[in-house]
Amino acid sequence: MELWKELEILQKNKSWIFGKENLVEKIEALNNIDKIGLPSAISYLFPFLKNENPEIRNLTLFVILNLFEKISSKKSFYETLKYADIKDYDFSFYKKNFNDNHYVVLLAIASLNYNGFIREKALKEMIELQNPFAIQFIIYRLADWVKTVREVAANAIEKFKKPKFLQNIIENIETFEWLQSVQRVNLNLVYAEIINFIIHQNKNFVITNFKTFTDNSRIILAKELSKSGELDNQDIEILVTDKHFIVRSMILERFDVLPQEQINLLLNDKSSKIRFETLYKLRNNVDFNSIIKKYIADKSASIRDFARFSLKNENLDFANIYKTNLEENQNVIGSLCGLAELSSKEYTYLIEKYLGNNSLKFQKFSFLALTKLDEEKAYEFAYDNLDTKNIGLRNLIINFLSNRSNSNVLGKAREIFENGDFGLKISMLRLFAKIGRFTTIGDLMIGTINENEIIRNMSVQLVDQWKRKANSYFISPRIEDIERANKIFKFVYDFHDDKKLYFQNPVREIDFYLK
Numbered sequence: 001m002e003l004w005k006e007l008e009i010l011q012k013n014k015s016w017i018f019g020k021e022n023l024v025e026k027i028e029a030l031n032n033i034d035k036i037g038l039p040s041a042i043s044y045l046f047p048f049l050k051n052e053n054p055e056i057r058n059l060t061l062f063v064i065l066n067l068f069e070k071i072s073s074k075k076s077f078y079e080t081l082k083y084a085d086i087k088d089y090d091f092s093f094y095k096k097n098f099n100d101n102h103y104v105v106l107l108a109i110a111s112l113n114y115n116g117f118i119r120e121k122a123l124k125e126m127i128e129l130q131n132p133f134a135i136q137f138i139i140y141r142l143a144d145w146v147k148t149v150r151e152v153a154a155n156a157i158e159k160f161k162k163p164k165f166l167q168n169i170i171e172n173i174e175t176f177e178w179l180q181s182v183q184r185v186n187l188n189l190v191y192a193e194i195i196n197f198i199i200h201q202n203k204n205f206v207i208t209n210f211k212t213f214t215d216n217s218r219i220i221l222a223k224e225l226s227k228s229g230e231l232d233n234q235d236i237e238i239l240v241t242d243k244h245f246i247v248r249s250m251i252l253e254r255f256d257v258l259p260q261e262q263i264n265l266l267l268n269d270k271s272s273k274i275r276f277e278t279l280y281k282l283r284n285n286v287d288f289n290s291i292i293k294k295y296i297a298d299k300s301a302s303i304r305d306f307a308r309f310s311l312k313n314e315n316l317d318f319a320n321i322y323k324t325n326l327e328e329n330q331n332v333i334g335s336l337c338g339l340a341e342l343s344s345k346e347y348t349y350l351i352e353k354y355l356g357n358n359s360l361k362f363q364k365f366s367f368l369a370l371t372k373l374d375e376e377k378a379y380e381f382a383y384d385n386l387d388t389k390n391i392g393l394r395n396l397i398i399n400f401l402s403n404r405s406n407s408n409v410l411g412k413a414r415e416i417f418e419n420g421d422f423g424l425k426i427s428m429l430r431l432f433a434k435i436g437r438f439t440t441i442g443d444l445m446i447g448t449i450n451e452n453e454i455i456r457n458m459s460v461q462l463v464d465q466w467k468r469k470a471n472s473y474f475i476s477p478r479i480e481d482i483e484r485a486n487k488i489f490k491f492v493y494d495f496h497d498d499k500k501l502y503f504q505n506p507v508r509e510i511d512f513y514l515k
Helices: 003-011 023-036 039-050 054-069 074-081 090-097 100-110 116-129 132-141 147-160 163-171 173-182 188-200 203-212 215-227 233-240 245-257 260-267 272-281 288-295 301-310 318-327 332-341 345-355 360-373 375-384 391-402 407-419 422-435 441-447 453-472 479-499
Strands: none
Touching: 003 023, 023 039, 023 054, 039 054, 039 074, 039 090, 054 100, 074 132, 090 100, 090 116, 100 116, 100 132, 116 132, 116 147, 132 147, 132 163, 132 173, 147 163, 147 188, 163 173, 163 188, 163 203, 163 215, 173 188, 173 215, 188 203, 188 215, 203 215, 203 233, 215 233, 215 245, 233 245, 233 260, 245 260, 245 272, 260 272, 272 288, 272 301, 288 301, 301 332, 318 332, 318 345, 332 345, 332 360, 345 360, 345 375, 360 375, 360 391, 375 391, 375 407, 391 422, 407 422, 407 441, 422 441, 422 453, 441 453, 441 479
């Protein structure tokens, strides 16, 4: 569809004074714009909102509303809508012919117009209409480059500072943060007044409904709540038990007012960042050593390291602590990693035991630990389990073997690719791509003729990546790799030339690198 052709149809008038309007064509043109048009088409559609035919008017409005919803970012609003063809006298027509919920969208578009008088008029209409949809667009104009428009916007925000609009203001609070980052004007005073209205004047509403707000809104409110001097136990509990770790972390700014019950929750938080920061806050406590001992085998590497550092003068045998934990099946992941961090090779046998554990996580972390303590045994395990059903472990094995590939690894990988299921084929392609150079370009080309379309497409992408990197391969390829690649190239190229699965032969130009 070419937009100008559809607009040309909409602009056609009656052929003669008593002729019929080409209504069917115009409706079809609007429907075409609605189906595949971009938001940029909105600016050209505004004149048709005043068409004398109600059907054209209403369909034009419907298309504008649909295209408006496609605008996905704050930055896009002005650039997309600034040239909308809106005149000062159009507002009264829109108000008379469209309902409030539709009129406010037209006002939102008008508030982004390149003409300052139109923006100002739109804001004044928003004040009168008192529709909460307008709040977001009023906030945008607080940073307008025209002082008069900014003043009208500030007045508009004041008019919306009512309890019935509180939910809507909170939903748009992140827009203030975004505008402040633009730094066109200083919004500190207006923002402070809005925060005062939300946090201080309507705190009960905020606390009661806190969990219903969006993540971004809760993060901003949590930051402002933690800065206020009015935190009570209910406020603290709301923040400490929030589902988002950033909200929970905000309370650490007021660590001095936290009761022990809430500190305990933070010490056991699922976020390692919060656990670490809580422990750090407690580092000067008299009983800190007894607290930090519980974190010697924490799942977080930074916490384990902090615990060992804090207890370095306690004459503790950390390796033995990890050994005991593994024997008793306690704190397994932290203990596996701890032994690796301490290079405790004498306990490799314990790590090997967990390689066959039913827990997929234990298998992954025990393999990671083994790669640090005994590379030979890690290689043996990786080779034997290259086709494991544990996807997380398989990915680790692929990363490990890609740097230790040899004819045995390549042979097994090629066999798995040929006979394995879909998931294994995808994994082997990733292995071939990681090994790279001239050793596996043949395997990637073979993937482009696989019967599975997803595997073919992935292989094509990997072949393209290989071509982009080919000029950086400074090491001369082995003769056997070049011979194998050329043989596969000839077969695959002819296959694609015959089947024409793609617009262009996906292995074209590969032979240039195989000379």
